[in-house]
Amino acid sequence: MSLRPRVIPVLLLQNGGLVKTYKFKQPKYVGDPINAVKIFNEKEVDELLLLDISCSVNQSEPDYNLIHEIVSEAFMPIGYGGGIKTIDQAKRIFDLGIEKIILNTSLQTNPDLVSQISSIYGSSSVVANIDYKKNIFGKHKVFFKSGTIKSEFNPIDWALKLQEAGAGEIILNNIDREGTYRGYDIELLSNLNNKIKVPVVISGGASSLEDFKNAIDAGASGMAAGSMFIYKRPHNAVLINYPSFNEFKNLYS
Amino acid sequence: MVIIIDYNIGNLLSVQNMFKYLGVNSRISNSIEDIRNADKLVLPGVGHFKTGMENLIHSNLLETLSEEVLIKKKPILGICLGMQLMTKHSDEGDCNGLGWLDATTRKFQISDTLKVPHMGWNDVHYKKDSKLTEDFSADPRYYFVHSYHVQCNQEADVLGTTTYGYEFVAAFQHDNIYGVQFHPEKSHKYGMELLRNFNKI
Numbered sequence: 001m002s003l004r005p006r007v008i009p010v011l012l013l014q015n016g017g018l019v020k021t022y023k024f025k026q027p028k029y030v031g032d033p034i035n036a037v038k039i040f041n042e043k044e045v046d047e048l049l050l051l052d053i054s055c056s057v058n059q060s061e062p063d064y065n066l067i068h069e070i071v072s073e074a075f076m077p078i079g080y081g082g083g084i085k086t087i088d089q090a091k092r093i094f095d096l097g098i099e100k101i102i103l104n105t106s107l108q109t110n111p112d113l114v115s116q117i118s119s120i121y122g123s124s125s126v127v128a129n130i131d132y133k134k135n136i137f138g139k140h141k142v143f144f145k146s147g148t149i150k151s152e153f154n155p156i157d158w159a160l161k162l163q164e165a166g167a168g169e170i171i172l173n174n175i176d177r178e179g180t181y182r183g184y185d186i187e188l189l190s191n192l193n194n195k196i197k198v199p200v201v202i203s204g205g206a207s208s209l210e211d212f213k214n215a216i217d218a219g220a221s222g223m224a225a226g227s228m229f230i231y232k233r234p235h236n237a238v239l240i241n242y243p244s245f246n247e248f249k250n251l252y253s
Numbered sequence: 254m255v256i257i258i259d260y261n262i263g264n265l266l267s268v269q270n271m272f273k274y275l276g277v278n279s280r281i282s283n284s285i286e287d288i289r290n291a292d293k294l295v296l297p298g299v300g301h302f303k304t305g306m307e308n309l310i311h312s313n314l315l316e317t318l319s320e321e322v323l324i325k326k327k328p329i330l331g332i333c334l335g336m337q338l339m340t341k342h343s344d345e346g347d348c349n350g351l352g353w354l355d356a357t358t359r360k361f362q363i364s365d366t367l368k369v370p371h372m373g374w375n376d377v378h379y380k381k382d383s384k385l386t387e388d389f390s391a392d393p394r395y396y397f398v399h400s401y402h403v404q405c406n407q408e409a410d411v412l413g414t415t416t417y418g419y420e421f422v423a424a425f426q427h428d429n430i431y432g433v434q435f436h437p438e439k440s441h442k443y444g445m446e447l448l449r450n451f452n453k454i
Contacts, residue, residue, distance in 0.1 A: 003373040003417065044441045046374055047396075072270050077396050077439045097267035099398070099439065122300050124370045124398050168370070199368055221368065 004252050006046040006222040007212060009229040010203065011036060013052040016066055020230055022179035024147035030230055030238045037070050043242040047077045049224055053146045055083025056105040064092060071097040079127055090117050104129040105144045108151060111165055118166030128167040130155050133175040147175050156192050169199045177205030179227050184211055186218045193219030209243065213251050255279040255452060256291035260312040264299045271438045275445060277452045285317045293452065294327060298334030303346030305334050322353060326429040328454045336432030337403060345401050354427040355406040363418030371417045372398040379413040383426050384454045385447060393443040395435035402434060
């Protein structure tokens with residue numbers, strides 16, 4: 001039997017607050033991150049992703065105090081990304097009780113950081129996040145620094161390179177779909193899944209359990225979602241929510 | 254007082270966080286005196302088996318630990334790598350372990366269709382009664398992340414199993430020695446109930 005894929009709320013942090021973006025833009029304050037984590041904790045979520053989108057843009061250090069406060073309230077695995085450039089910073093984060101370090105912007109200039117961290121903490125502790133979108137010619141390109149810096153990398157080649165460097169997991173995050181409820185980029189997911197050995201988490205565009213089902217069928221090991229778990233539609237009122245274990249269970253059978 | 258043994262390997266604070274939440278007195282420590290005075294011991298750990306063993310040896314705690322665990326029979330719970338270190342030997346780094354029970358640590362031998370590490374939530378089927386697993390409120394599921402697993406040579410030591418490709422030992426118990434492959438500290442109420450039970454042993 002294979003494992004039940006994980007369903008993972010994504011919390012975007014910005015200057016200490018919880019925000020939600022649309023296609024990586026228009027960050028909207030949606031509340032206190034500690035409070036949100038407490039609710040997700042009660043709902044027994046499989047895993048949490050914390051992404052501090054202010055760090056790489058402001059060139060600031062991770063907010064260790066905030067991470068510490070969050071971890072003290074959360075009894076599930078947590079991945080943290082944002083502003084990690086060195087092995088010492090990664091160590092501080094791990095010491096706080098975070099399971100997984102998520103790397104992105106620093107890899108553009110220093111892809112070796114993956115192997116440095118994974119050789120000490122094991123590859124399952126190092127996750128590479130890949131933000132990408134289509135250019136005007138319809139080609140997928142990888143972006144860094146919260147979507148503000150475009151590169152010439154193709155997301156599949158980049159993912160394979162980071163796997164080789166020792167990343168134990170890849171998050172595939174489609175910028176064009178983020179916050180849009182348009183469903184995941186299933187095409188790229190299945191493309192990548194045919195070529196890669198490590199687990200892939202898909203992110204960007206989730207709106208329903210059906211989207212999760214489609215992602216599972218395309219080989220996703222995890223499905224990340226932000227808006228779906230933070231907002232209540234149609235008016236996007238803030239309402240932290242997460243389906244019950246039994247609702248998920250039906251997806252996997 | 255539960256002492257969480259600090260041998261310079263990660264994942265200590267999250268164990269303490271859960272004890273704190275449960276109102277259980279615990280301390281992260283590498284002091285011989287603390288280990289001697291403890292009511293219970295926890296041996297956590299993530300990472301490479303060989304690194305774990307080397308760190309344990311360098312911690313100068315081995316003699317004290319053996320005395321407390323094997324002679325004084327103090328309850329100890331190994332978590333993840335901590336559980337594996339209690340076995341005689343691991344495939345990882347071809348390295349000898351503490352050998353506290355008749356078991357070895359093997360690499361997952363599964364087909365290409367399943368990914369290693371075994372990472373995510375899975376069920377555990379408990380095979381015998383134990384104080385560690387009393388009065389659970391729901392069918393337990395726990396968070397796992399590992400590429401190696403324990404194989405017990407004595408069937409009687411197997412406390413619970415999980416299936417990933419095949420059935421493997423997810424929890425063992427031999428007298429006062431307990432080990433779990435999963436992370437109770439990251440497994441919501443399912444892990445909390447287990448750690449609360451451990452404190453009551």
